Every structure is written in C-alpha cells, then in structure tokens.
Amino acid sequence: MTTDTQERPATRNEGPDHGIDDLPPGRRAMPAGRVLVVLLLGILLWGLLYAPELRRSSEAQPDGIRRTVSLAILRPVVWVEDRLGFTGLIDNASSALGRHPNEAVGGGADVDPLPSVPPPSHPNGHPQRDTKLREPTTAKPLRVVVVGDSLAQGIGSFAERVFKPSLVDVIKQGRISTGLARPDYFNWPAQMRLIVDRSRPDLTIVMLGENDAQSLVTPEGQPVAQVGTGDFPPAYEQRVRSFARLATSEGGHVIWVGLPNPRDTRRWQFIERQNGAFQAVADQLPNVAFFDTWNTFAAPGGGYTAYYHDGKQLTLVRADDGVHFNADGYTILMRLVARFATQQFQLDPRTYEG
Amino acid sequence: MLFPTTDFAIFFCLVFLGHWWLNHNPRVWKPFMIAASYVFYGWWNWRYVFLLAAVSVITQVSAVAVDRQRQPKRRTLALALGVAATIAPLLYFKYYGFFTVNVTNAATTFGLHVAPPLIQVVLPVGVSFYTFMAIAYVVDIYRGDFEIASWVDLFLYLSFFPHLVAGPIVRPNELIPQLVVRRDPRHIDVAGAMWLILGGLFKKVVIANYLAGAIVDPVFGDPARHSSPEAIIGIVAYAVQIYCDFSGYTDIAIGVAKLLGFRFPQNFDRPYSARSIQEFWRRWHMTLSRWLRDYLYIPLGGSRKGTARTYVNLMITMLLGGLWHGAAWHFVVWGGLHGAYLAVGHWKDGKREAGQLAEPPDTTLVHWMQRLATFTLVCIAWTLFRADSVATALALLARTVTAWGLPSPLVTTPVLLAISAGLVTQFLPHRPAERLKVALSRLRPVPLGITVAVVLFLISTLGPRGVAPFIYFQF
Numbered sequence: 052m053t054t055d056t057q058e059r060p061a062t063r064n065e066g067p068d069h070g071i072d073d074l075p076p077g078r079r080a081m082p083a084g085r086v087l088v089v090l091l092l093g094i095l096l097w098g099l100l101y102a103p104e105l106r107r108s109s110e111a112q113p114d115g116i117r118r119t120v121s122l123a124i125l126r127p128v129v130w131v132e133d134r135l136g137f138t139g140l141i142d143n144a145s146s147a148l149g150r151h152p153n154e155a156v157g158g159g160a161d162v163d164p165l166p167s168v169p170p171p172s173h174p175n176g177h178p179q180r181d182t183k184l185r186e187p188t189t190a191k192p193l194r195v196v197v198v199g200d201s202l203a204q205g206i207g208s209f210a211e212r213v214f215k216p217s218l219v220d221v222i223k224q225g226r227i228s229t230g231l232a233r234p235d236y237f238n239w240p241a242q243m244r245l246i247v248d249r250s251r252p253d254l255t256i257v258m259l260g261e262n263d264a265q266s267l268v269t270p271e272g273q274p275v276a277q278v279g280t281g282d283f284p285p286a287y288e289q290r291v292r293s294f295a296r297l298a299t300s301e302g303g304h305v306i307w308v309g310l311p312n313p314r315d316t317r318r319w320q321f322i323e324r325q326n327g328a329f330q331a332v333a334d335q336l337p338n339v340a341f342f343d344t345w346n347t348f349a350a351p352g353g354g355y356t357a358y359y360h361d362g363k364q365l366t367l368v369r370a371d372d373g374v375h376f377n378a379d380g381y382t383i384l385m386r387l388v389a390r391f392a393t394q395q396f397q398l399d400p401r402t403y404e405g
Numbered sequence: 406m407l408f409p410t411t412d413f414a415i416f417f418c419l420v421f422l423g424h425w426w427l428n429h430n431p432r433v434w435k436p437f438m439i440a441a442s443y444v445f446y447g448w449w450n451w452r453y454v455f456l457l458a459a460v461s462v463i464t465q466v467s468a469v470a471v472d473r474q475r476q477p478k479r480r481t482l483a484l485a486l487g488v489a490a491t492i493a494p495l496l497y498f499k500y501y502g503f504f505t506v507n508v509t510n511a512a513t514t515f516g517l518h519v520a521p522p523l524i525q526v527v528l529p530v531g532v533s534f535y536t537f538m539a540i541a542y543v544v545d546i547y548r549g550d551f552e553i554a555s556w557v558d559l560f561l562y563l564s565f566f567p568h569l570v571a572g573p574i575v576r577p578n579e580l581i582p583q584l585v586v587r588r589d590p591r592h593i594d595v596a597g598a599m600w601l602i603l604g605g606l607f608k609k610v611v612i613a614n615y616l617a618g619a620i621v622d623p624v625f626g627d628p629a630r631h632s633s634p635e636a637i638i639g640i641v642a643y644a645v646q647i648y649c650d651f652s653g654y655t656d657i658a659i660g661v662a663k664l665l666g667f668r669f670p671q672n673f674d675r676p677y678s679a680r681s682i683q684e685f686w687r688r689w690h691m692t693l694s695r696w697l698r699d700y701l702y703i704p705l706g707g708s709r710k711g712t713a714r715t716y717v718n719l720m721i722t723m724l725l726g727g728l729w730h731g732a733a734w735h736f737v738v739w740g741g742l743h744g745a746y747l748a749v750g751h752w753k754d755g756k757r758e759a760g761q762l763a764e765p766p767d768t769t770l771v772h773w774m775q776r777l778a779t780f781t782l783v784c785i786a787w788t789l790f791r792a793d794s795v796a797t798a799l800a801l802l803a804r805t806v807t808a809w810g811l812p813s814p815l816v817t818t819p820v821l822l823a824i825s826a827g828l829v830t831q832f833l834p835h836r837p838a839e840r841l842k843v844a845l846s847r848l849r850p851v852p853l854g855i856t857v858a859v860v861l862f863l864i865s866t867l868g869p870r871g872v873a874p875f876i877y878f879q880f
Contacts, residue, residue: 075839079846080592083425086664089595090421092854094414097861104865105411211627314525350523357502357525365509367502371527378793 102128103138111228111236114265163223168194168251182338183397184253184304187218193402194220196246198239198298199258199308201227202375206258206308206388209381213389218402222250230262231290235272240290243297254398255298256388258308260325261374263287264318288328295332295339304396305339306388307332311348314355314373340395342388348380359383406448408657409606416445417661420566424665425590435557435584442564446531453529456494457564460532463490464539465559468546472553484547488540495536501526503732531570533729535563537696542577544700551577558584567662571654573672574692580667588666595853596846598663600838603860605656608649608830610868612823616646618869619823620815625791628801632811636804642820643791644784645827648676651690675831677783680775682746685783697722708751715751720744730790735798739789746782 074080081089098105106129109121132138187193195214197207204225211221224246229237239259246252267275267286276282291307298305309326312319326345333341348368350356357369359380368380376384386405392398406413420441427434447454467487474480505521512519542559545551554562554577562581568574624631624639631639652673659669672692679685686694702722708715720741727740756762765771785802792798848856 074592074594074597075842077839077843077846078594078596079843081595081846081850083421083590083593085850086593086595087418087421087425088850089599089854089857090418090664092851093857093861094418096855096858097865098411100858100862101865208622208626211630216627216630356523358506358523364513365506365523367506367525369525371525373525373527 099128099132099137100141102132103141162226163221165222165224165246165249166194166220167249182304182395184392184399186399187253187402189217192218192220193254193398194222194250194252195254195256196222196224196250196252197256197258198224198243198246200225200229200261202261202308202310203256203258205376205381206256206385209378209385210256213382213385213403213405215402215404218399222246222252225258228262230259231287231294232263232265232267232278234270235268238270240294240297241270243294247297247301247303251301252298252303254392254396255303255305256308257294257298257305258310259294260310260322260329263325264321284324284328287325288331291328292332292335295336299336299338303338304392305333306342306392306395307339308342308384308388309344311344311369311374311376312355314357314369316355338396340391342391344384347387348384406445408654408661409610412448416441416448421664428588428590428666431585431587435561439557439561439564442561442566442569445566446564446569449530456498456529456532457535458560460491460494460535460539461560461563463494464542464563465553465556467491468543468553468559471543471547480547484543487543487547491539491543492536495532498526498528498532500728500732534572534574535569537574537693537700538563538568538576540700541574541696545577551581554581565662565667567658567665567667568669571651571658572690572692573655573658573669574696575669579670583667590666593666594663594846596842598660599845599853599857600842601656601660601663603857603864605653605660606861606864607653608656608827609653610864612827613646613650613653614869615867616642616649616820616823616827619817620820621646621791623815625793625797625801628797628804631804631808631815632813633805633808634813635815636801636808638813638816638820638824640784640788640801640805642824644677644780644787645824647787647791648673649827677780677828678776678831679779680772681750681779682743682782683750685779686743686747693726697726701725712752712755716748719747719751723747733794735789735792735795738795738798739786742786742789746786 102125106122106125109118109125112118112121129138132141184193195210197203197210202225204223204227207221207223207225211223214221224242226237229239231239234240243255246255264278266278267283267290269275276286295305295307307329309329310322313322323345326341326343330341330343333339348356348359355373357367357373359366359368361383366379366383368376368383370377370380386403389398389403390400393400406416420438423437423441424434427437443454443457446457467483467490471480471483471487474483501524505523509519509521542551542554542562546553558581561584562575562577565575565580568580619642620635620639621643624635625643628636655672659672662669670692672690674688674691676685676689679688702718705718705721706714707718710718721744723740723744724737725740727736727738727743730736730739753762757764765775788802789795789798792801845853845856
C-alpha cells in the first residue's frame with residue numbers, strides 16, 4: 052500500500068494532467084479508419100492461419116447453432132487451405148512451436164502420462180474375478196486411475212491429496228468436455244483400452260456423463276441414436292456397459308461415480324436416467340460399483356443445495372456454476388469414494404486420509 | 406466476455422466502428438457505449454446487467470443525497486448511508502456463503518443451533534471492482550473533490566467495458582471528464598495500444614496459462630507429492646503467473662481503451678523489482694493500493710494518530726484488502742501478513758529517522774539483496790493467496806525444506822524459461838521497447854495488420870489449448 056504522504060488529486064471534475072492525445076516523441080498516430088483496417092486484417096488473417104485449430108475446437112462444442120455456424124464457416128476455409136497445402140504448412144509451424152496438431156483433445160497438462168506396467172500372469176490365462184483390491188506396499192503401490200470429464204479432473208486432483216503417495220499412485224486422466232456420446236471428438240473406449248493395456252490400474256474411478264446430453268455418434272461421426280428418442284437410453288447404457296467391461300477386463304476394479312444434481316432442475320430427469328444406467332451396469336458386472344453422488348449431496352428434502360453437512364460441520368461444496376464442486380467439495384467427495392471402495396472392494400484404509 | 410476470445414474480437418470490431426462513427430454526437434454515443442458495455446457484461450449472465458444498473462442507481466442516488474446536505478453531521482450521515490447502500494450488494498454476493506458457513510460452525514462449537522437459509526449466492530464478475538469505483542465517486546462528492554455527474558455519465562463511468570470486470574479501478578476524475586470531451590479520431594496511438602494488447606495476450610496466454618498447467622496447479626494441488634525444488638519453483642512460478650495474468654489483463658484493458666481514445670491509469674510498474682514491501686505496493690495493483698490508501702487507510706487516521714494506531718490502521722486496511730480478494734480465511738491471512746510486513750517496514754523507517762537504526766549501504770549488491778528479500782516475502786504471502794486453505798499453504802511452505810533429494814520432474818527447462826521471461830520483464834530498460842513501438846507506429850495499415858496476425862498466431866499456438874479465465878475475475 053502506498054503511504055499517505057502522497058497527495059491525492061484535488062481537482063474538481065478535471066481530467067488527467069495531460070491530454071489523451073499526447074504521444075511519446077517519434078511515435079506516429081493513425082486515424083480511426085486505418086486502425087479499423089489493421090484490426091480487421093489482423094483478425095481475418097489470424098483466423099485463416101488458425102483455422103485448422105479453430106475447426107477442431109468448434110467440433111468439440113456441443114450440438115447447437117454456435118457449433119453449426121462456426122463449422123459452416125471454418126470447414127470450407129480449411130478445405131481450401133488443405134487443397135492449397137496451407138494446412139500442412141500451418142500444422143508444421145504449430146509443431147515447430149511445440150503444439151501437436153493431432154494431440155488428444157480435452158487434456159493438456161492436467162492429464163498425467165500413462166506409466167507402463169508389464170502384464171500380470173493370470174492363472175488359467177484369465178484375469179481373476181475377485182472383489183478385493185490387493186494390499187499395496189511402498190514397493191508396489193496401488194495404481195488408481197481417474198477417468199472422465201471436468202468433474203473427473205476435479206476429483207483427480209483431490210484424489211492425489213486424499214490417497215497417500217507412499218501407497219497409491221494416482222494417474223489423472225480427466226479430460227474436459229468429453230463423454231461417451233461423441234467418440235468422434237474424444238474416443239473414451241479407445242483411451243480406456245490404452246490405459247488398461249499400458250498401466251493396468253487396480254482401481255479406476257470413473258466420472259463421466261455430464262456432457263452426454265447429445266445424440267450418440269460413432270467414432271466416424273455417423274449417427275447412432277438421437278437424444279430424446281427411445282433409442283437413446285438402451286444405446287447409452289450399452290456404451291456404459293462396454294466401457295465398464297473394458298476397464299475391468301484385466302481384473303481391475305471400477306467405481307462409477309454418479310453425477311450430482313445440478314442447480315438447473317431442467318436437467319434432472321436426464322441425469323437421473325444416466326445415473327440409473329450407471330447403477331444398472333454396476334449391478335450387472337463384477338468388480339464394478341456405483342457411488343450415488345446425487346443423494347449424497349442433495350438437500351434433506353431432495354433438492355439442490357450447495358452446502359454439505361457431515362453431522363458436525365457445514366461446508367460450502369459446490370462451485371458457482373451449480374454443476375461442479377469447489378476444492379472442499381471435491382475433497383469430501385473423494386474421501387467418501389475412498390471409503391466406499393473400502394466397503395465394496397476392501398481397499399486398505401491405510402491408503403487414504405480421513 | 407473474455408478478452409482473448411473470438412467473441413470479443415468480433416464484439417470489439419463492431420464497437421470500434423460504432424464508437425468512432427457516433428463519436429461526434431454524445432447524445433447517441435453515450436447510450437451506444439452503455440449498451441455495448443451491458444452486452445459485454447451480460448455475455449456471462451444477462452441477469453447481472455440488472456445488478457450493474459442497480460448499483461449505478463444506488464450510487465447516483467447516494468451521491469446526490471450526500472451533495473444536497475450542507476450541515477457536516479448530516480452530510481457525514483448521508484455518506485455513511487450511501488456507502489452502506491453501495492457496498493450492500495457486494496457484501497451479499499461475495500460474503501453470504503462465507504458468513505453462513507462460519508457463523509453456523511462457530512455456533513455449533515458453542516452448542517448453539519443456528520440455521521440460516523443455505524442459499525448459494527453466485528458472485529457476479531467485476532462486482533468488487535465497480536463497487537469500489539462507485540464508493541470512490543460517492544466519497545469524492547462528499548469531500549468536494551468532484552461534482553455530481555449526469556446520470557448517463559455515471560452509468561457509463563461504472564459500466565465502461567474495458568475496465569468493467571477486473572479494473573483498473575479508475576477514479577471519477579480520471580474517466581468522467583474524458584466522457585465529456587470529444588475524442589480525436591485522427592490521432593489514435595495504434596502502436597502503443599497494439600503493444601499493450603499483444604504483450605498482455607502473450608503474458609496471459611503463453612506465460613501465465615503455461616505455468617499454471619505445467620507446475621503451479623500440480624504443486625498447489627497436492628504439496629505432499631512434490632519435492633522441495635518443485636515446491637520452491639512452483640511458488641515462484643505462481644508469483645510470475647499471477648503477475649502475467651493480472652498485468653496482462655490490465656494491459657489489454659488499457660490498450661483497448663487507448664484504441665477508443667481513452668487513457669486509463671497504470672496498474673503495474675515492475676512490482677518484482679521493488680526493494681521493500683512498501684515499494685511493492687506502490688508498484689502492484691496500483692489502482693487498488695491507492696483506493697485502499699485514500700478511501701480506507703486515510704479515513705481510519707492513516708499515520709496521523711501515533712505509531713500504535715498507524716500499525717492498527719495498516720493491519721485493518723490490509724486485512725480488509727485480503728478479504729476483498731476473496732471470502733476465505735487464506736485471503737485474510739494473506740492480507741494480515743502483508744499488514745505485518747508493512748508495519749515492520751514502518752517501524753524500521755521510524756527507527757532510521759530517529760537515528761536508532763543505520764541506513765543500509767547504497768550499493769548495487771545491497772539493492773539486489775533487498776529485491777531478493779522482498780521477492781521472497783511476497784512469494785511466501787502468495788502461497789497463502791493461491792492455496793485453497795491455510796493448511797495447504799503451510800504444508801507447501803514446509804515442503805520447501807523437507808523434501809530435498811526427491812526427483813523433480815516438473816522443474817523443466819520450459820518452466821524455468823517461462824519464469825525467467827516473466828521476471829526479466831521487470832528489469833528490461835524502456836528504451837528498446839519504445840524504439841519498437843516507434844517502428845510499429847511507422848508501419849502502414851496493411852503491414853501492421855499482417856504483423857498483428859502473425860503475432861496473434863504465435864501467441865495462440867505457443868499457449869496451451871483452451872481459454873483459461875483471468876485469476877482476478879473471481880474477485
């Protein structure tokens with residue numbers, strides 16, 4: 052803070068002590084019309100140079116007028132640039148600057164590299180179907196992978212804090228704006244296959260579905276089931292089942308963390324159906340358990356509340372957007388999930404705090 | 406609307422066109438600029454434009470009520486009521502959840518049952534900034550430093566989009582007089598403006614966003630998983646991140662205002678080159694520092710009421726400054742720590758003036774040691790500011806000394822380069838930058854437009870994907 056020895060201005064409705072037009076010596080000014088040319092030219096040329104990346108981020112947007120308009124403008128631009136060979140040049144320039152044009156979306160620095168773990172030897176050639184997680188040691192810590200969307204990014208960060216580093220390796224794989232509906236944007240089954248093959252997680256914590264209120268498509272973008280039609284629920288549940296099967300295919304365990312109720316009650320019916328699908332799959336498959344986030348964080352009357360009372364203390368747990376959690380909320384959720392893993396799969400309670 | 410987005414680029418081109426087209430006719434220009442600013446603000450949530458309008462109405466009604474009172478006691482009472490009315494929306498939106506949780510838990514500790522309504526109050530962006538500008542206006546009217554502005558000018562003063570969401574906190578006498586005069590469309594400092602906008606984007610998109618993902622977020626997320634070098638570099642990286650993030654935003658805001666022919670006050674002046682905490686606060690978030698000085702510290706008595714009272718006033722000012730940043734205890738402790746730093750600095754100054762403490766030698770080496778000590782103290786305080794709780798901050802500070810010998814994979818060459826780039830800007834001489842600005846100003850529109858496009862492409866490509874909000878938006 053500055054001291055009160057400095058004088059505060061004592062002018063009455065006077066402007067600053069120098070005019071707004073004064074320029075440092077040597078610097079030239081420009082009239083507004085020319086400045087507009089600079090602005091338009093700068094933005095248009097940048098748009099052309101950056102069109103491939105803009106198209107990729109537009110494709111990541113949920114269906115809607117914004118996405119449609121953006122792609123209607125950008126696709127022809129990129130098509131022309133492709134034909135002229137500009138896209139290759141721009142992508143090469145991007146690569147030289149450290150950006151890999153085809154790197155997986157929704158990730159970035161929040162996604163951990165996958166550790167490589169040699170395959171275990173299964174008796175009779177098949178993975179065991181026990182319901183108990185192995186005892187971790189400091190020499191062989193438990194591998195816990197957190198997969199999913201932005202909610203999973205949140206619990207992933209706080210899983211690192213809740214699980215003890217000496218006994219648990221947390222591998223964060225949360226990717227914002229992803230889900231099971233749009234494998235053309237991000238292919239979660241393919242990524243889960245890679246995670247299982249390379250890192251063989253003991254426990255996979257899944258939190259997915261927040262971005263899935265859109266029509267289901269194939270990895271090539273072909274329509275499968277329109278959201279809001281009777282085809283959607285069974286097709287969606289099938290995707291959940293396939294994903295859970297993949298995650299447990301090498302004997303790992305899965306806790307599917309259900310979606311919390313959002314502040315926007317118009318979304319409740321859809322999310323309750325999604326939670327129903329997650330629950331149904333957990334009931335059907337071995338080594339898969341469903342954690343009910345909705346009822347855990349709902350108000351006593353069943354409505355939305357941003358606060359959580361554990362019987363002793365009141366805590367504000369939800370973020371301002373009414374969807375995500377804040378730091379306290381993610382910590383509480385992660386502790387509850389860890390305790391749930393102890394109930395379901397005998398996770399050693401020494402592996403986590405609280 | 407965020408500055409580094411295509412939405413804003415399109416919005417600004419349209420506003421720029423309308424602004425200079427209508428500039429000659431204030432009766433049309435002012436409503437146009439108010440409408441544009443409200444569109445900018447309503448882009449997040451259209452409901453908040455009613456809050457902005459309500460705060461503007463409360464401010465003007467309060468100021469008129471203060472101005473009409475001639476009797477000093479009644480004038481002071483009107484001021485108190487006016488400031489209370491102006492600040493009430495901020496108190497509700499920013500602190501309701503904080504007080505609900507703390508009052509309920511404190512009551513439970515003492516065996517009492519308190520059940521306030523558990524409402525989630527969403528903090529509208531920018532409310533802390535425009536509320537402070539509103540208070541400055543009412544207090545300046547009370548002091549006789551400023552005359553009542555017209556309703557239209559007051560609405561535009563509070564909503565003017567370049568400063569709306571994260572400052573700078575512009576005083577009434579810095580902006581309202583500029584709204585009254587016509588701007589000259591023939592003389593726009595395009596080179597100065599572009600330098601600020603592109604430099605601000607570079608600091609935000611390339612340096613701040615990169616450091617956040619590469620080291621700051623992981624280290625502050627879970628200190629227990631990181632080595633001492635990672636903890637130290639993570640804390641220093643946050644110091645660079647918050648500087649590049651906030652000063653980057655301010656540079657863009659000042660540059661955007663410049664393109665519209667307006668001057669905003671400087672908000673940062675190489676803060677990490679400061680040789681004392683007092684100097685740091687003269688260089689960091691300067692418009693907040695002077696607001697706290699003029700509208701809180703001086704009214705509390707400043708340094709005019711004795712040594713003990715000066716320390717108390719410094720502590721109150723900095724504790725409230727901390728709470729202004731966020732409704733959480735770690736912000737309060739951050740403010741308290743800076744209050745303590747300032748009190749110690751004040752005590753040392755007093756001792757030196759009384760000849761009881763020797764002046765440090767005036768050598769370059771001593772200057773650099775002072776800079777290093779100041780930067781270290783600032784970084785310790787930043788740890789409290791960035792961590793999600795006091796406990797996490799203390800755990801991270803402890804980690805800086807207890808985890809040597811562990812691998813440090815997050816301390817990479819790009820991280821060290823980004824930190825160095827952020828710190829080097831504090832010490833670069835002004836002249837080469839000014840020469841570049843002169844060279845830019847001599848370019849014709851087409852080469853300048855191409856230069857802008859290429860620099861924008863480099864910034865977009867060098868920065869991480871996605872649009873990260875500015876840190877100060879949450880305040």
